[in-house]
Amino acid sequence: MSLAALLEGLAIPIIQAPMAGASSPEMALAVSRAGGLGSVAVAAFAPDEIEAAVGKVRAGTDAPFAINLLVSSKPTPDADTLDRALERLRPWYDEAGLALPERPNRFAHDFDAQFAATLRAAPAIASFAFDMISRERIQALQAAGSYVVGTANTVAEARAWAEAGADGVCAQGMEAGGHRGNFLADVEASLVGTMALVATVRAAVGLPVIAAGGIMDGRGVAATLALGAAAAQMGSAFLLSEQAITGPIWQEAIRKAPDDPTRLTRAFSGRYARGLENRFMREMRAIEDDVPAYPVQNRLTQPLRAAAAKAGDPEMMSLWAGQAIGLARAGEAGEQVRRWWAEAQEASRALARRTGVRT
Numbered sequence: 001m002s003l004a005a006l007l008e009g010l011a012i013p014i015i016q017a018p019m020a021g022a023s024s025p026e027m028a029l030a031v032s033r034a035g036g037l038g039s040v041a042v043a044a045f046a047p048d049e050i051e052a053a054v055g056k057v058r059a060g061t062d063a064p065f066a067i068n069l070l071v072s073s074k075p076t077p078d079a080d081t082l083d084r085a086l087e088r089l090r091p092w093y094d095e096a097g098l099a100l101p102e103r104p105n106r107f108a109h110d111f112d113a114q115f116a117a118t119l120r121a122a123p124a125i126a127s128f129a130f131d132m133i134s135r136e137r138i139q140a141l142q143a144a145g146s147y148v149v150g151t152a153n154t155v156a157e158a159r160a161w162a163e164a165g166a167d168g169v170c171a172q173g174m175e176a177g178g179h180r181g182n183f184l185a186d187v188e189a190s191l192v193g194t195m196a197l198v199a200t201v202r203a204a205v206g207l208p209v210i211a212a213g214g215i216m217d218g219r220g221v222a223a224t225l226a227l228g229a230a231a232a233q234m235g236s237a238f239l240l241s242e243q244a245i246t247g248p249i250w251q252e253a254i255r256k257a258p259d260d261p262t263r264l265t266r267a268f269s270g271r272y273a274r275g276l277e278n279r280f281m282r283e284m285r286a287i288e289d290d291v292p293a294y295p296v297q298n299r300l301t302q303p304l305r306a307a308a309a310k311a312g313d314p315e316m317m318s319l320w321a322g323q324a325i326g327l328a329r330a331g332e333a334g335e336q337v338r339r340w341w342a343e344a345q346e347a348s349r350a351l352a353r354r355t356g357v358r359t
């Protein structure tokens with residue numbers, strides 16, 4: 001078996017994108033059961049929670065699914081950096097009626113332990129973003145029976161994953177909601193649209209390419225398959241799903257979003273991410289280059305974002321969403337996937353008529 005064969009064998013070549021803080025194991029289960037491929041985002045999970053989440057999906061289906069990790073090394077910011085970063089956030093903490101937090105001594109779960117738990121869980125697919133993992137780790141996952149997918153924002157990143165021995169590449173276009181996965185060049189040099197990225201990555205590497213960014217319905221699925229993608233990965237399209245854990249304030253902001261509502265920001269987390277523009281993004285823009293890198297800033301703004309969600313204030317929350325978020329609709333995740341596939345088939349028939357192909 002190969003990753004290409006696994007993706008080819010899916011009844012529905014749609015991958016539910018891993019979305020830390022938005023997708024859920026229940027969503028992954030519903031999508032894999034429907035014939036697509038669900039993904040469990042475990043970046044915010046402790047190692048034992050990773051095993052529990054995998055157990056939950058496995059108990060519900062024999063179908064394949066993916067586990068997704070965000071690659072990071074243990075940050076060691078000095079006290080001065082932390083104090084300055086906290087000071088910058090003081091007006092926001094004051095406004096939220098919260099005391100400025102103490103300096104945290106932990107910023108994220110230990111990646112090595114998360115990796116070990118993923119290796120033990122041996123999902124059909126293990127996918128990674130934010131950086132590469134070593135060739136040894138890729139081989140260890142493969143020996144355990146997992147295919148390895150690396151996220152690339154550029155052709156150079158896709159080549160790097162291919163050279164390290166990955167089984168496939170997720171080509172994440174600049175339209176995508178959530179964090180950018182770039183790790184070789186700065187964000188400005190890594191903002192390639194999905195259409196250009198999928199086609200150029202396909203031409204550069206001999207691996208299956210998963211297209212991500214801006215795919216919101218069956219037309220987008222058909223379009224990316226036509227570009228040569230092995231599967232279409234959809235994230236923002238699931239943010240209003242029954243199985244999403246986005247919560248009422250985030251969902252309301254999506255429903256009420258104006259035209260062209262997203263921007264990139266590094267103010268919330270210290271890594272560029274796309275979300276609905278709000279007051280925090282606007283007012284932090286002038287100093288966002290100064291905030292400490294992910295995951296430090298992410299940890300420092302965490303209590304603020306949680307308090308804002310609780311108070312029903314969308315202006316201080318990270319409302320991650322992609323450029324095409326205006327097309328998001330509510331629904332049950334399994335039914336959504338089936339509907340998008342029916343739409344993709346209809347779009348293909350319409351295209352065949354338009355291009356004069358007899359069907």
Ligand SMILES: Cc1cc2nc3c(=O)[nH]c(=O)nc-3n(C[C@H](O)[C@H](O)[C@H](O)COP(=O)(O)O)c2cc1C
Pocket residue numbers: 017018019020021022041042043068069070128129151172175176177178179212213214215233234235236237320321322323324
């Ligand atoms: C709320 C949210 C959270 C995300 N979290 C992750 C994550 O944990 N890991 C990851 O590799 N990508 C993450 N992404 C990116 C998605 O996997 C995917 O690339 C993106 O959603 C595709 O673009 P779209 O939103 O236009 O469909 C996230 C995206 C969103 C919207």
